[in-house]
Amino acid sequence: VVILVEPQMGENIGAAARAMANFGLSRLRLVKPREEWPNPQARKMASGADRVLDAAVVYDTLQSAIADCTLLLATTARAHDQAKPVIDAADAAQHAAPPVHGGESVGILFGRERTGLEKDDIALADAVVTVPLNPDFTSLNLAQAVLLLGYEWYQAGDSTPPRVLEMHGSVPATKDQLYAFFAHFERALDECGFLRNEEARPNMIRNMRNMWGRAELTEQEIRTLHGVVKELTTLREKKRP
């Protein structure tokens, strides 16, 4: 699933759709596009990739756009300071293939034309994907970034065996399940005062989400963790005088 986060220009959405069609990608999602949707400029630039545009879905929030994904990759041009694996486009294809072949949804995020993805967008992802570029000229437009990722995806297509679905008797958690746990966990931390430093709060949350993200939690583990948070909270209340 190609997810464009707050794309600014319809033209770029169309060109991205065309690049997707070149490599057999069909699922496009748009998070808060700046211009109206459907968009005539997008259609013009899609050069016939109408099926991709017709099937595109618009979301109000990034979180809703990635709810069903089990693996989420974030493309960035710049260095970032988050504790996350950084992989290249070929690695991304290798990572994405087993879950996709197992019937899961893998999302790949592309940021705003001017400013890319924000820290909080990246924090949601399991890994960061960068394309090595000439350091003296790193401006790559949105559709070109989609093209390169699509190219590697298509290259990997034939050579990757389907993953054995069985994972120790459980299945990977969806992002929806993961975020429901984040919400529960962070609410608990707010209530206990752990996050009372308003300035430090966003960064602390990001770091913890990254930590959970790296764990590649299963559905069963998420259920267990909900229980853990609930129990911890309840125990504290019982102790209250």
Added chain:
Amino acid sequence: VVILVEPQMGENIGAAARAMANFGLSRLRLVKPREEWPNPQARKMASGADRVLDAAVVYDTLQSAIADCTLLLATTARAHDQAKPVIDAADAAQHAAPPVHGGESVGILFGRERTGLEKDDIALADAVVTVPLNPDFTSLNLAQAVLLLGYEWYQAGDSTPPRVLEMHGSVPATKDQLYAFFAHFERALDECGFLRNEEARPNMIRNMRNMWGRAELTEQEIRTLHGVVKELTTLREKKRP
């Protein structure tokens, strides 16, 4: 050396220059561009890759544009019927790296936006490069094709050792030297009547050029072949009544 054969739109030249700059490619040649050159639309689309445009050189013929190349690759989207190795973009980068690191010029041809390269263009090349694309949607624009080849070139960049220049005491022939031999050889064939069937002539020439091309001739071998053609012709002259 990126060589655009009869590019139609200035915008596409600019976008190709930008894609080149992304991957550290700097030598651009244009064979008979349809629009005036320098071109303001090209500059606009180059998004700052001005150095590539400023250094671009315009040629009247493809043959003059590739005169100094020792290896020539032709990009095509469609299948073709010429006896030439067909490689993918990653292979192209692997093939190009040793001669480039040895100080030779390697050219890669990109065809016209609408119609691609013609048979006679492809006949000049040592190998054909194709990018595997979704068979239902194979329209890849010029700059995107340059981008994908540039990407693979940049990927290969660090991992390829420089070639040992010594090649059995000789150096590979440049295209200029090769075509001078073609001219000599084909003139001789015309004179002796071998090519008298006007309808079959172009195809016969193409096939023979492909044959010579596959031989990867050295300078010394070219000199030898000139001698062979000359001697054979002289023999025929001597035989004349």
